[in-house]
Amino acid sequence: xxxxxxxxxxxxxxxxxxxxxxxxxxxxxxxxxxxxxxxxxxxxxxxxxxxxxxxxxxxxxxxxxxxxxxxxxxxxxxxxxxxxxxxxxxxxxxxxxxxxxxxxxxxxxxxxxxxxxxxxxxxxxxxxxxxxxxxxxxxxxxxxxxxxxxxxxxxxxxxxxxxxxxxxxxxxxxxxxxxxxxxxxxxxxxxxxxxxxxxxxxxxxxxxxxxxxxxxxxxxxxxxxxxxxxxxxxxxxxxxxxxxxxxxxxxxxxxxxxxxxxxxxxxxxxxxxxxxxxxxxxxxxxxxxxxxxxxxxxxxxxxxxxxxxxxxxxxxxxxxxxxxxxxxxxxxxxxxxxxxxxxxxxxxxxxxxxxxxxxxxxxxxxxxxxxxxxxxxxxxxxxxxxxxxxxxxxx
Amino acid sequence: xxxxxxxxxxxxxxxxxxxxxxxxxxxxxxxxxxxxxxxxxxxxxxxxxxxxxxxxxxxxxxxxxxxxxxxxxxxxxxxxxxxxxxxxxxxxxxxxxxxxxxxxxxxxxxxxxxxxxxxxxxxxxxxxxxxxxxxxxxxxxxxxxxxxxxxxxxxxxxxxxxxxxxxxxxxxxxxxxxxxxxxxxxxxxxxxxxxxxxxxxxxxxxxxxxxxxxxxxxxxxxxxxxxxxxxxxxxxxxxxxxxxxxxxxxxxxxxxxxxxxxxxxxxxxxxxxxxxxx
Numbered sequence: 130x131x132x133x134x135x136x137x138x139x140x141x142x143x144x145x146x147x148x149x150x151x152x153x154x155x156x157x158x159x160x161x162x163x164x165x166x167x168x169x170x171x172x173x174x175x176x177x178x179x180x181x182x183x184x185x186x187x188x189x190x191x192x193x194x195x196x197x198x199x200x201x202x203x204x205x206x207x208x209x210x211x212x213x214x215x216x217x218x219x220x221x222x223x224x225x226x227x228x229x230x231x232x233x234x235x236x237x238x239x240x241x242x243x244x245x246x247x248x249x250x251x252x253x254x255x256x257x258x259x260x261x262x263x264x265x266x267x268x269x270x271x272x273x274x275x276x277x278x279x280x281x282x283x284x285x286x287x288x289x290x291x292x293x294x295x296x297x298x299x300x301x302x303x304x305x306x307x308x309x310x311x312x313x314x315x316x317x318x319x320x321x322x323x324x325x326x327x328x329x330x331x332x333x334x335x336x337x338x339x340x341x342x343x344x345x346x347x348x349x350x351x352x353x354x355x356x357x358x359x360x361x362x363x364x365x366x367x368x369x370x371x372x373x374x375x376x377x378x379x380x381x382x383x384x385x386x387x388x389x390x391x392x393x394x395x396x397x398x399x400x401x402x403x404x405x406x407x408x409x410x411x412x413x414x415x416x417x418x419x420x421x422x423x424x425x426x427x428x429x430x431x432x433x434x435x436x437x438x439x440x441x442x443x444x445x446x447x448x449x450x451x452x453x454x455x456x457x458x459x460x461x462x463x464x465x466x467x468x469x470x471x472x473x474x475x476x477x478x479x480x481x482x483x484x485x486x487x488x489x490x491x492x493x494x495x496x497x498x499x500x501x502x503x504x505x506x507x508x509x510x511x512x513x514x515x516x517x518x519x520x521x522x523x524x
Numbered sequence: 525x526x527x528x529x530x531x532x533x534x535x536x537x538x539x540x541x542x543x544x545x546x547x548x549x550x551x552x553x554x555x556x557x558x559x560x561x562x563x564x565x566x567x568x569x570x571x572x573x574x575x576x577x578x579x580x581x582x583x584x585x586x587x588x589x590x591x592x593x594x595x596x597x598x599x600x601x602x603x604x605x606x607x608x609x610x611x612x613x614x615x616x617x618x619x620x621x622x623x624x625x626x627x628x629x630x631x632x633x634x635x636x637x638x639x640x641x642x643x644x645x646x647x648x649x650x651x652x653x654x655x656x657x658x659x660x661x662x663x664x665x666x667x668x669x670x671x672x673x674x675x676x677x678x679x680x681x682x683x684x685x686x687x688x689x690x691x692x693x694x695x696x697x698x699x700x701x702x703x704x705x706x707x708x709x710x711x712x713x714x715x716x717x718x719x720x721x722x723x724x725x726x727x728x729x730x731x732x733x734x735x736x737x738x739x740x741x742x743x744x745x746x747x748x749x750x751x752x753x754x755x756x757x758x759x760x761x762x763x764x765x766x767x768x769x770x771x772x773x774x775x776x777x778x779x780x781x782x783x784x785x786x787x788x789x790x791x792x793x794x795x796x797x798x799x800x801x802x
Contacts (some may be wrong), residue, residue, distance in 0.1 A: 147529065149529055149565070171563035171567050172525040172559060172626075172630060174565050181632070185628055185629035185632060186629050187562075190562025191558060191633060192532075193579050195579055197534070238629065241628060259627060260626065260715050261627075267783035295607070295609070298601070298609060299579065299600070299604070300557040300558075301633055303599075303601075304579070306580050308536035309534050390681050391644075391681020392553060392563065392572075392640070392681065393570060422568075422571065463646075466681060466742060469742040503612065
């Protein structure tokens with residue numbers, strides 16, 4: 130817990146709260162100011178919008194600890210405010226609310242528009258309110274209410290204030306705090322190893338949501354490359370972020386794959402099944418894993434086919450990597466970012482495989498690790514090295 | 525949706541922040557306005573042990589014209605730029621970009637340095653600053669280094685920042701009086717993440733053009749010598765000379781396999797070119 134001192138609705142407040150407490154939870158739970166509503170809790174819906182140092186801010190993605198010394202005004206603090214009083218009357222007149230859930234945030238944003246916009250331009254008002262979602266009344270009445278207040282004020286020769294009256298630089302609410310820290314660090318979460326329940330008895334087939342194809346050629350005969358694909362430990366070592374739990378059997382392998390997308394990290398623990406067909410020089414590795422921390426799961430498969438080139442002196446490797454991601458990270462709604470990650474993963478895998486078969490020492494992998502797989506921890510690298518009985522890369 | 529517990533520190537100055545970052549060996553995250561990191565914390569996509577809040581550091585809240593460039597501290601907000609609280613050396617280009625980032629309540633806290641650090645391909649500054657030829661200064665305990673914004677983003681949410689390093693300042697070059705600027709983006713809803721971004725800085729007087737195709741789910745395509753997009757020559761009639769098929773080819777080369785996606789990107793780039801010529 131940390132002690133947070135700030136002004137709420139012109140009243141000095143000093144209360145302790147966890148650092149992770151949002152400003153919205155702080156005013157709602159500690160001060161009973163429940164007019165601030167929480168909708169999406171990730172900055173999209175606008176229901177939690179309050180005034181921070183006099184201008185609108187999202188209280189769901191602003192932590193109370195970051196507002197030390199700041200001046201907070203919630204909807205309750207706008208009872209006597211002139212613009213808000215006019216807006217309330219206009220909202221009533223224009224039927225600009227129904228269930229009322231979005232209304233506190235809507236009023237805070239509308240007040241800002243009334244102060245800043247030069248005139249009652251409908252498009253600018255609609256754009257200005259685009260960060261406040263209403264799911265029942267619709268926006269016609271709300272826009273009309275805001276228009277009418279702007280028109281009335283400009284008719285009374287009240288000039289707009291384009292910058293909302295702010296003069297200093299930097300995030301609103303910041304800058305008046307003394308240096309400090311929370312007293313207690315959270316205890317390191319001890320995560321139960323999920324090896325038992327993450328290792329299903331059978332690994333089912335699936336249809337991947339995303340498939341990436343890659344083709345590259347190796348200056349080695351197909352038989353040699355095919356033998357390499359039989360060496361599961363070596364293949365795993367070429368997959369960035371993968372570590373094996375125990376020496377694999379020819380058909381089944383258990384291990385861990387760590388992936389990172391910017392600040393998002395996941396560690397999937399699971400098992401994979403290996404299939405090979407020497408007649409067609411093809412095969413596949415199909416796996417399933419879960420990440421305890423993010424409550425997400427992934428299924429993935431690597432299909433490969435080897436084709437002789439140059440009368441069998443060289444090999445074309447056709448790789449098809451498919452995966453499906455479920456759970457929290459999959460709900461972010463940005464599938465393109467995950468595709469980019471997978472694309473880089475596949476490119477690294479192909480490059481590592483090429484180096485391995487060509488006999489280039491593993492040191493050559495350092496640049497790839499630095500650029501993208503820098504997250505693969507030293508521990509994992511050491512484990513891979515131990516399994517393979519050879520010196521690892523830059524670790 | 526509440527974040528997992530984290531410890532919180534508010535360093536007294538930049539050096540203290542860098543020391544905390546260095547001591548954390550990767551388990552700490554820097555937070556400034558928190559408008560990108562906050563949602564990720566709330567969704568528990570990110571669970572750092574320590575949050576180092578730099579939002580109060582006055583040394584990062586500066587904006588000054590130095591020689592031929594504007595130096596913006598990392599904590600300058602989108603609204604600071606939108607409202608003109610910072611000098612504008614881009615003849616309105618940056619103000620226009622800033623005014624259309626997310627929503628006003630977000631712009632009041634979201635910072636230019638934080639947006640770059642987050643390296644979301646769909647974010648506005650990554651593409652617009654690359655087109656403007658801006659540079660970014662990164663600082664760690666070991667010292668500072670400066671690189672073009674165009675080289676800073678290396679992939680989706682992946683920047684050139686090393687562990688222990690933070691974005692300190694952005695250097696924006698003076699935009700020449702004869703240059704034209706165009707910026708367009710396509711969002712499914714106003715203020716949402718862009719699905720396509722086009723940014724062009726064209727100077728027909730000296731036959732130069734910088735073109736950026738952004739929001740492509742990875743680092744933007746930056747074309748510093750964009751004559752090929754204008755049938756080999758940049759002249760006053762560049763709007764007529766714009767060759768959509770060359771842009772389409774660049775996108776295909778960058779791995780955008782979906783023809784519909786390429787069409788959206790090319791159309792948005794075309795809008796940016798038209799805006800520049802208007």
